[in-house]
Amino acid sequence: MASVGTQPRSEGNGTGLGLLKGLGVTLKTMLRPAVTQQYPHVKPKLPPRTRGVIALKQENCTVCYKCARECPDWCIYIDAHKETHEPASGGRARSVKVLDRFAIDYALCMYCGICVEVCPFDALFWSPEFEYAVHDIQELTHEKEKLEEWTYTVLPPPELEEGAEPTGGEEG
Amino acid sequence: MTGHGASFLDTLTPDPWLALVLKAAVVLGFFLVAPLGVGYAEHKVLAHMQARLGPMEAGRFHGWAQLIADGVKFVQKEDVVPRAADRWVFSLAPAVVLVPYIATVVVIPFGHTLFAEDLDLGIFFVMAMSSVSVIGVLMAGWASANKFSLIGALRAAAQLIAYELPLVLAAAAVVMEAGTLSLIGITEAQEGHWFVLTQPVGFFIFLVASLAELTRPPFDMPIADSEIIFGAYTEYTGLKFAFFLLAEYGGIVVLSAIASVLYLGGFRPLPGLGAIPEPLWMAAKVGALAFFIIWLRATYPRLREDQLQRFSWLALIPLALLQIVVVGVVKVAV
Numbered sequence: 455m456a457s458v459g460t461q462p463r464s465e466g467n468g469t470g471l472g473l474l475k476g477l478g479v480t481l482k483t484m485l486r487p488a489v490t491q492q493y494p495h496v497k498p499k500l501p502p503r504t505r506g507v508i509a510l511k512q513e514n515c516t517v518c519y520k521c522a523r524e525c526p527d528w529c530i531y532i533d534a535h536k537e538t539h540e541p542a543s544g545g546r547a548r549s550v551k552v553l554d555r556f557a558i559d560y561a562l563c564m565y566c567g568i569c570v571e572v573c574p575f576d577a578l579f580w581s582p583e584f585e586y587a588v589h590d591i592q593e594l595t596h597e598k599e600k601l602e603e604w605t606y607t608v609l610p611p612p613e614l615e616e617g618a619e620p621t622g623g624e625e626g
Numbered sequence: 627m628t629g630h631g632a633s634f635l636d637t638l639t640p641d642p643w644l645a646l647v648l649k650a651a652v653v654l655g656f657f658l659v660a661p662l663g664v665g666y667a668e669h670k671v672l673a674h675m676q677a678r679l680g681p682m683e684a685g686r687f688h689g690w691a692q693l694i695a696d697g698v699k700f701v702q703k704e705d706v707v708p709r710a711a712d713r714w715v716f717s718l719a720p721a722v723v724l725v726p727y728i729a730t731v732v733v734i735p736f737g738h739t740l741f742a743e744d745l746d747l748g749i750f751f752v753m754a755m756s757s758v759s760v761i762g763v764l765m766a767g768w769a770s771a772n773k774f775s776l777i778g779a780l781r782a783a784a785q786l787i788a789y790e791l792p793l794v795l796a797a798a799a800v801v802m803e804a805g806t807l808s809l810i811g812i813t814e815a816q817e818g819h820w821f822v823l824t825q826p827v828g829f830f831i832f833l834v835a836s837l838a839e840l841t842r843p844p845f846d847m848p849i850a851d852s853e854i855i856f857g858a859y860t861e862y863t864g865l866k867f868a869f870f871l872l873a874e875y876g877g878i879v880v881l882s883a884i885a886s887v888l889y890l891g892g893f894r895p896l897p898g899l900g901a902i903p904e905p906l907w908m909a910a911k912v913g914a915l916a917f918f919i920i921w922l923r924a925t926y927p928r929l930r931e932d933q934l935q936r937f938s939w940l941a942l943i944p945l946a947l948l949q950i951v952v953v954g955v956v957k958v959a960v
Contacts, residue, residue, distance in 0.1 A: 473926070476925045476926065477921065477922075477925050479925070480675040480921060480924045480925045481675075481921070483674070483675050483676065483677050484671065484674040484675045486677065488673070488674060488677050488678050488679045489677045489678075490677075490678050490679040492679075492682065
């Protein structure tokens, strides 16, 4: 049993100076502005690359299914069909894939961002939007129209750091 | 009643009974409103000292109505009495804690005529009353049939007894210097200088002992939430619990008021600033002391139970006794 009064004493103990210092710290903190963000009234200032939700630019999607296959929890649903177009100039008919459904179930999504990484044609983006809470878990499956809307909230990437190597448009 | 002049409430009506009712109403009204101010200040000051904002929603403007909302919530809560509890004692305890503090408000002067009653034994009355509330805490702890409540109550009893002594001794030194027990008399005796100038040690002792009497941090072992849940108040819900909280904040008001009467000249203005009315001076001093009490809560961690007892018996009480001796010697010699 450790007896009272024999504990190692820290520096400056017994002078009472530490007590005053403590009062100073709390007073200084009080006079500084609070760090609290008044969220529903004031929107938070998020960094441009915030990973809020995954947005889809349908134009860029080629229905390659890479995202759906790489997704660790299988939360991406893709339906498509094939259409054949007769070229006006004649010749062999060309087939194209048409996206019918692209949905992400955000009840399953774990925001790993692998789909965004793996998309070869820049169809998937991270959007800073985060206010899509709903009352029913079923409604968390968002269809391509909603995903498209979110692309408009994607902010331009921040400036490159000084001396950083530009990646360029294509893969180097 | 002493020769210091009548209360303003006596001059309003010739009927002494009506005056009595008026006094009771004013005292009760003050006791119900002032603690709300202190409670709100605690919310806000504590929050800002932790770089937060505190209540911001209730009542739209900076959450001014937060405590009123809390009060409404407490009223709605179910009034639970544990099955094993001693029903009567359990229900009576909040009143026993609360009423003494209300009673002390009676003698607190906010101006030359701005008080409910000027008792000859003013400070004695205050000290006697403020030590009654410990019985209420003991009742609450014992009647709850809960081990944490009982531990809390016994801690409270030990603490209040240990700190009652330095509190009374410090006040006694002031009484010796002022030559009167009446709070009005003590205030008027500080015409030349405030007693904090002649008895700074006494002021320190009184403040520390007040903190312990109020079981405020850093002396909040009786309700230490990380050890014994909420001490003697653990089993209380609803209005009864609200009464304990009201007693705590009312206690801050009362003891700040007593400290400012004893050491800071009560309602007496600073020299040269007599244009500001007396009640404002009193309110400012009470407010400053209440702020200090809140400041300490934001700054210091809780002491250990043995440190608490050691501090009172080995530091405060000898100091207070020394203070009395010094005041006595000076009083006789000068």
